[in-house]
Amino acid sequence: MDRTILHIDMNNFYASMECMLDPSLRGKPVAVCGRTEERHGIVLAKNYEAKAYGVKTGDVNWEARQKCPDLVMVPPHYEEYIKYSKLARQIYADYSDQVEPFGMDEVWLDASGTSRLFGTGEQLADEIRERVKFELGLTVSVGVSFNKVFAKLGSDLKKPDATTVVPPESWRDIVWPLPVEDMLGVGRSTKKVMERYNIKTIGDLANTDPNILAYRLKSRAWQLVAFANGNDHSVVLHKDYVVPAKSVGHGITTLQDLETDQEVWNVMLELVQEVNRKLVEYKKKAGGVAIYIRDNELYTKQWQHKLELPIQAALSLAREAFTLFKRSYTWRHPIRSVTVSAIALSEESDPVQRTLFADNDRDEKLAKLDQTICWIRERFGKDAVRSASLLCDLKMDTNRVELQMPSGLTTMG
Ligand SMILES: [Mg+2]
CATH class of the missing domain: 3.30.1490.100 (DNA polymerase, Y-family, little finger domain)
Structure with missing residues (x-):
């Protein structure tokens, strides 16, 4: 039986948080920046309005200002982000105990076998979107599919505040025309490898012999080709699971x-x-x-x-x-x-x-x-x-929270 997996992604999380905490920012181009008095003044996140001016994550503050003179720059409030990230996960936990975080603002949720309780995956996704909007004042995009990779792909397709279903009957029509770098696991360097083999879409990848790619990608070649063919059987981890650390x-x-x-x-x-x-x-x-x-x-x-x-x-x-x-x-x-x-x-x-x-x-x-x-x-x-x-004076900001990027891929089967 097909699984029902949701991938829930908070839209422009940091920037949306800032606009929610300070409603006077709404409608203005906003960028969350490393503090200007610190050395690492770069854009950490931006809202859609700022994006329209070409402001990008990673821009140095002055660069961003050049692109958008009216840009409102705000420092990050990590404690608040963490608080709301936890609140959102509490909402998700009402529907499943398999809720696996991916970064601060994304999770996978396994809703298999809950249709009698919560309806179809799409209905559940819509309910969760409404609850997050109503209870937290934030919007999320949700992808619904039969595996984690396609669920994640789905949540990227429509933003903000939208549900996208990638169904088991017709996923090829949706997934295969997409650029290969849209797929989880294809980062910048992997994309370059794909280019050498003239692989442009996920469909191209699906129809490539992994033995050819293995020369460059080693065992990941089989994994990526399998993903492109809808073969991702990795489980959504239990919400209390802690990834074992090596250091x-x-x-x-x-x-x-x-x-x-x-x-x-x-x-x-x-x-x-x-x-x-x-x-x-x-x-x-x-x-x-x-x-x-x-x-x-x-x-x-x-x-x-x-x-x-x-x-x-x-x-x-x-x-x-x-x-x-x-x-x-x-x-x-x-x-x-x-x-x-x-x-x-x-x-x-x-x-x-x-x-x-x-x-x-x-x-x-x-x-x-x-x-x-x-x-x-x-x-x-x-x-x-x-x-x-x-x-004494530490010369450091002890309240600064280090961002850990959990590696969703390493947990995949
Ligand atoms: Mg997000």
């Missing part, structure tokens, strides 16, 4: 250059809070740390080292990262960007070979302390508990 990291570009060891220590201490929070969330321990440093000449270096014992403790992670930094980095230029990652992750519950010299009890106590701090920060916000040394 967790957190990085930041500082507001001002870092010039001393002390400043680097302060930033690392802040970064590891988030790294450790992720370790706790994924129930993992770090077997090593890696640091990534970029100076103000944009010269980058990275180092990593193995830990004597796997740890899950922010302070220990910070110490390890800083020791590595002291040992490896020679100050030539001020530092602009720092990333700390926990690598070589193992299960929290894995038995650990104790050593004579490491202070196991102390590490365990630190781990417990960290778990408590994580819990407090989760419940009462990031500023509820803070290291005393972080009360």
